[in-house]
Amino acid sequence: MNRYFIYLGYNGKNYCGWQVQPNGVTVQQCLEEALGILLRKPVPVVGAGRTDAGVHARLMVAHFDWEAEITDLFHLAGKLNRLLPKDIAVYNIVPVVSDAHARFSATSRTYNYYITDKKDPFNHETVYKLPVQPDFAKMNEACKELFKYTDFTSFSKLHTDVKTNNCKIMQAEWKQDGDVWIFTIQADRFLRNMVRAIVGTLLEVGRGKLSIQGFRDVIEQQDRCKAGTSAPGHALFLVNVTYPEELFIKNN
Incomplete structure (x- = not known):
């Protein structure tokens, strides 16, 4: 075969x-x-x-x-x-x-999430439009907390069939590209709904409704009900999946 x-x-x-x-x-x-x-x-x-x-x-x-x-x-x-x-x-x-x-066999997956506060008739189906720009510096500060944890039950869809909610996050940051802010997150694996739940909770930080300590508390409570509402799916993209080189058959 x-x-x-x-x-x-x-x-x-x-x-x-x-x-x-x-x-x-x-x-x-x-x-x-x-x-x-x-x-x-x-x-x-x-x-x-x-x-x-x-x-x-x-x-x-x-x-x-x-x-x-x-x-x-x-x-x-x-x-x-x-x-x-x-x-x-x-x-x-x-x-x-x-x-x-x-x-x-995948060693990592990478997702991008796109947000803007500017109206654009050409990207409204792939970018999440917010009425007011959140504090992205504060959201990036919260992102650094993700590297300190491995259990992300608080950001997982309830009643899934996975054996563990542990993930290793390798990258998590917001960067600006013109009028659009892009959240890039890379991990060895992701739980169901995890990226959208993280984005939704980071937006709570960016809107001043959740402190950095509060963000830590959400993760540590391991309770999906404590996290923010999931961000809409239309602005989320899977952008890369990586594998060990030895899996690929080279043509002579």
């Missing part, structure tokens, strides 16, 4: 998230259907993680298995792009070792 990684991106506006579900169209479903048509049998794909409804991915990774070696992966990617909707794009397909796993 041969395993392949698919690198793709998508605008999540019209999808009920990545994961296949019975009550709406998902990105995983579209990808599996397109692969099934081209390879003429059902082809399950496994993603690097789940993005919620409306959340986007500039870069998602998924894997699939196929009995025979696929010699022209560039051609397969092109055929997939012709079959897939215009808001899903395959960038590349690469061979990997048989035990490489899109989800469990």
Whole structure:
């Protein structure tokens, strides 16, 4: 059996998230259907993680298995792009070792969240518009507290099926790009709804409703009800997933 990684991106506006579900169209479903048509049998794909409804991915990774070696992966990617909707794009397909796993082999994931207080008719579907600019310096001060903890139960969706709520956060900061502020967060793994819950709680800090000590208290109480309201999904992007180099099969 041969395993392949698919690198793709998508605008999540019209999808009920990545994961296949019975009550709406998902990105995983579209990808599996397109692969099934081209390879003429059902082809399950496994993603690097789940993005919620409306959340986007500039870069998602998924894997699939196929009995025979696929010699022209560039051609397969092109055929997939012709079959897939215009808001899903395959960038590349690469061979990997048989035990490489899109989800469990990933060493880090990176998300961006976009915020502005300026009205813009061209970015309103991908940037969260606030009526007043929050204190981003104070929010960056709060970001530094995230590195001191590993249990992020307070920022996890309730009643999920994960065995642990521990994550190692490697990067968390706000930077300005013109009229837009971008929150970048990188970790070895993320819990369901975690980034949006962190952003929502940081905004409480930025609005002066929560102190830095209060932010620490939220994390330490390990209670989702103590954290802020989750920020909307339309401004959240998965932007990178990293893997060990030894998983990739090099062409001689």
